[in-house]
Amino acid sequence: MIIFDRITSLYMTFQKRAQKILELLEAFGEVEIRQLAKKTGASEVTIRRDLSTMAANKLLYRTHGGAMKISDLIKPVSFANKAEVNIKAKDAICKKAAEDIAEGDVIFIDGSTAFRLCQFIKNKKIKVITNSLPVVNELQHSAVSINLIGGEVDPNRQAVHGSMAHEHIARYRASKAFLGVDGITVEGLYAGSEREASNTMAMASQSDCIYLLCDASKIGKTSYLKFHDLSIVNILVTNLSGPEVREFESKGIAVYPVRL
Incomplete structure (x- = not known):
């Protein structure tokens, strides 16, 4: 039961971080790992893992040093x-x-x-x-x-x-x-x-x-x-x-x- 609670806690923590990441992408279009680590309180290693998971689920695009909102990549940039x-x-x-x-x-x-x-x-x-x-x-x-x-x-x-x-x-x-x-x-x-x-x-x-x-x-x-x-x-x-x-x-x- 204790192990299950720990797994659930980690899963929910990721879910909350993912939600925060998506909110920041919606606001700025592109974010850096350092910025995300500061905003979520997680380590940069954890953020990199989160971004890789989210990119695999097509929630964002990974960039060097951060991530970019998918819709911004589809829109033409002047x-x-x-x-x-x-x-x-x-x-x-x-x-x-x-x-x-x-x-x-x-x-x-x-x-x-x-x-x-x-x-x-x-x-x-x-x-x-x-x-x-x-x-x-x-x-x-x-x-x-x-x-x-x-x-x-x-x-x-x-x-x-x-x-x-x-x-x-x-x-x-x-x-x-x-x-x-x-x-x-x-x-x-x-x-x-x-x-x-x-x-x-x-x-x-x-x-x-x-x-x-x-x-x-x-x-x-x-x-x-x-x-x-x-x-x-x-x-x-x-x-x-x-x-x-x-x-x-x-x-x-x-x-x-x-x-x-």
């Missing part, structure tokens, strides 16, 4: 919102990546992180092929030659998508592609929509070397759609270090670590 997240890390990542861009290069640029690359390449005599309207706007009146991909404009994401965009991309060959994703794990790459994933794949297929620009929040994070394994990635530029990064290196990906 370019403005994505571009303003983790700016310091994105700038450091893009500055590092820009060191590999040489005069005369032809490159693809896609993604809100890769947009931050523009400030570091304005004085380079290169060609940029992009589906991003903000990238075009940022690189106007610079030394860069711009090729805007044609197709349907997504006003929310400020990007061009669709079958015409893919046909446009297929006509060109780039020495390098600088791309972003919504999440990356050792299992593969994740995107928030099929349209975003298809553009990423189209650019990757037409490039000699693929750079993935990911701040730490994207590492270990899954999203709505797993669209490919890691085989298309040559170089990962990130501000994360440690075991997670070494796992990517074991997959044959060169990692450029960035310190903030």
Whole structure:
């Protein structure tokens, strides 16, 4: 009877923690393990176990260092919102990546992180092929030659998508592609929509070397759609270090670590 009471108590404790976690996700969209441990009074080890259990039951998505509300991953996120997240890390990542861009290069640029690359390449005599309207706007009146991909404009994401965009991309060959994703794990790459994933794949297929620009929040994070394994990635530029990064290196990906 005593053992049964202890098991019941532990079960109820988990239930209460799970309810609190879901309440915090509803309020903030995304939460960190430290925050959850403080709010629930549980250890970080316990919270990690809780999140794994809840993720297995499809109550949330696990991210590196925390969790994210499932519905937020399905909703489209505007370019403005994505571009303003983790700016310091994105700038450091893009500055590092820009060191590999040489005069005369032809490159693809896609993604809100890769947009931050523009400030570091304005004085380079290169060609940029992009589906991003903000990238075009940022690189106007610079030394860069711009090729805007044609197709349907997504006003929310400020990007061009669709079958015409893919046909446009297929006509060109780039020495390098600088791309972003919504999440990356050792299992593969994740995107928030099929349209975003298809553009990423189209650019990757037409490039000699693929750079993935990911701040730490994207590492270990899954999203709505797993669209490919890691085989298309040559170089990962990130501000994360440690075991997670070494796992990517074991997959044959060169990692450029960035310190903030």
